Amino acid sequence: MDNSTLILICIAIALIAIALIGPVVRRREFIASFRSFAGPPSLPLFGNALQLNGSPSDFFRLLLEWHSKFGDTYQLWIGLRPFIAMADADHIQQILKSSVHIDKNLEYNLLLPFIGTGLVTNSGPQWFKRRKLLTPTFHFNILEDFIPLIEKQCKTLVKVLRKELNNVTGFDIKPYAKLAALDTIGITAMGCEFNSQENSQLEYVKALDELTAIMQKRFITPWLKPNFLFNLTSLSKRQNACIDVIHTFTKKVIKDRKDNYKLFNNQMSDANKNEIHHGKKYNKALLDLLLELSDDGKILSDKDIQEEVDTFMFAGVDTSSVTLSWMMYVLGKHPEAQDRILEELDEKIPNFGDGKLSVQILHSLDYLDRTIKEVLRLYPSVPFIGRQIYEPLTIGDHTILPGTSIFINVFALHRNEKHFENPEKFDPDRFLKEKRNDQHPFSFIPFSAGPRNCIGQKFAILMIKIAVATVLKSYRVKSIDPEDKLGLVGEIVLNAHNGINVTLEERT
Numbered sequence: 105m106d107n108s109t110l111i112l113i114c115i116a117i118a119l120i121a122i123a124l125i126g127p128v129v130r131r132r133e134f135i136a137s138f139r140s141f142a143g144p145p146s147l148p149l150f151g152n153a154l155q156l157n158g159s160p161s162d163f164f165r166l167l168l169e170w171h172s173k174f175g176d177t178y179q180l181w182i183g184l185r186p187f188i189a190m191a192d193a194d195h196i197q198q199i200l201k202s203s204v205h206i207d208k209n210l211e212y213n214l215l216l217p218f219i220g221t222g223l224v225t226n227s228g229p230q231w232f233k234r235r236k237l238l239t240p241t242f243h244f245n246i247l248e249d250f251i252p253l254i255e256k257q258c259k260t261l262v263k264v265l266r267k268e269l270n271n272v273t274g275f276d277i278k279p280y281a282k283l284a285a286l287d288t289i290g291i292t293a294m295g296c297e298f299n300s301q302e303n304s305q306l307e308y309v310k311a312l313d314e315l316t317a318i319m320q321k322r323f324i325t326p327w328l329k330p331n332f333l334f335n336l337t338s339l340s341k342r343q344n345a346c347i348d349v350i351h352t353f354t355k356k357v358i359k360d361r362k363d364n365y366k367l368f369n370n371q372m373s374d375a376n377k378n379e380i381h382h383g384k385k386y387n388k389a390l391l392d393l394l395l396e397l398s399d400d401g402k403i404l405s406d407k408d409i410q411e412e413v414d415t416f417m418f419a420g421v422d423t424s425s426v427t428l429s430w431m432m433y434v435l436g437k438h439p440e441a442q443d444r445i446l447e448e449l450d451e452k453i454p455n456f457g458d459g460k461l462s463v464q465i466l467h468s469l470d471y472l473d474r475t476i477k478e479v480l481r482l483y484p485s486v487p488f489i490g491r492q493i494y495e496p497l498t499i500g501d502h503t504i505l506p507g508t509s510i511f512i513n514v515f516a517l518h519r520n521e522k523h524f525e526n527p528e529k530f531d532p533d534r535f536l537k538e539k540r541n542d543q544h545p546f547s548f549i550p551f552s553a554g555p556r557n558c559i560g561q562k563f564a565i566l567m568i569k570i571a572v573a574t575v576l577k578s579y580r581v582k583s584i585d586p587e588d589k590l591g592l593v594g595e596i597v598l599n600a601h602n603g604i605n606v607t608l609e610e611r612t
């Protein structure tokens with residue numbers, strides 16, 4: 105071997121060594137910085153996955169226990185993926201307020217086959233543009249028109265609940281709340297009357313129900329998360345079949361709505377546009393507003409619109425329905441709060457139910473408002489919020505490096521003694537205006553906070569107010585189980601494995 109060959113071989117070996125050493129050094133730096141946070145002991149390759157592999161309720165409990173043991177901010181590994189769990193308002197503020205750390209973590213990729221790049225899953229400049237475009241669609245003036253539609257669905261809820269009046273052992277309120285939310289968001293977002301509360305056989309409704317159940321299961325089952333494993337299961341085939349039904353339906357609704365809306369616009373003079381159409385008021389759905397914004401496909405394509413409509417259904421139905429269910433659970437434990445809500449209704453809206461509700465009048469229901477907040481504090485419908493870190497971030501003495509997933513434990517934050525005195529106690533007066541000023545602005549985040557907060561929050565609060573008031577006017581609610589018997593599960597929404605069981609009594 106001559107000298108030049110030897111030199112070439114040495115250079116090649118040096119380059120390979122440098123190429124290998126770089127990532128190893130970086131990985132060591134990453135692990136050293138990551139381990140500066142306390143956390144449960146973990147195994148190579150598995151991390152903490154085996155400890156978390158119990159039942160979904162055990163998983164939820166263990167994450168909370170680790171907060172008590174390792175502090176408000178701790179580290180854990182799920183397989184090779186590093187997570188920082190957070191329940192401290194200062195640290196959470198640094199994430200949620202930032203305009204840099206706005207990207208969702210990899211768990212949200214599970215939603216992509218269903219909602220594509222709708223607002224929940226979108227990222228970067230495209231998300232920013234879309235968010236700016238869509239924000240006005242949730243303006244109060246638009247929500248005002250939704251009120252009669254919401255009232256109608258709430259009256260149906262009262263009607264279908266009637267059959268449970270003699271059920272003295274109790275029944276799970278969640279399925280009822282789910283269909284009520286589905287019908288309400290169906291009519292307001294898509295302009296579709298599903299009537300699922302009275303006839304739950306519609307293919308779309310069944311597909312949406314099954315799909316959300318599959319996604320919830322995948323969310324809490326670590327081995328179902330990688331696509332290559334999930335695709336081997338029968339769940340994957342079911343998921344594809346459900347998505348097919350949902351997308352076919354949404355596409356058809358968009359097409360019909362587009363045709364109808366064009367026809368309507370051509371037929372009506374400007375002055376009459378919001379008035380009578382074939383004997384009925386043409387209620388604009390969120391979909392119509394998206395069609396208006398689309399400028400015939402120049403700004404939003406049909407696919408963009410479909411993704412956003414699917415996103416509204418995904419983001420709105422389960423969240424609103426579990427919120428209503430948790431409201432009933434908590435009120436069922438606190439008859440005095442039910443009485444106070446009714447007194448407030450009698451005082452502020454003596455003719456409740458006569459079709460004269462308005463955003464302003466609903467806004468004046470202070471006690472109901474505080475009760476909703478307190479229920480969302482105790483049982484946040486979205487118990488976890490995730491972010492992926494792509495830029496280094498300094499938190500106290502620690503640096504969080506790119507590649508880390510942030511896991512905001514909203515449930516633990518809302519019950520953190522540092523932020524709420526006597527946190528397990530139900531006390532709507534914590535949210536009195538004069539007390540709110542003493543609270544940390546990021547200690548109560550049921551709708552998240554900062555630039556990626558919930559775009560539908562005003563709409564959701566409106567729906568919950570009308571639903572709770574309508575149900576309480578007819579029925580007295582009692583809940584059956586203490587919290588430790590519920591089997592709390594942190595799926596995409598906060599669920600109760602054993603049901604949210606209540607009884608109803610007619611109010612005389």
Ligand code: HEM
Nearest residue numbers: 223224416419420423424427485486551552558559560564
């Ligand atoms: C009580 C009911 C609701 C709760 C508790 C809730 C909660 C949340 C939370 C916590 C987020 C942030 C999620 C994250 O960053 O991972 C979010 C985002 C979102 N929500 Fe809601 N939500 C509710 C109802 C609704 C409704 C009714 C709609 C629409 C019809 C809606 C549409 C959205 C959308 C589109 C986003 C994504 C916003 C963005 O990233 O720009 N939500 N919601």
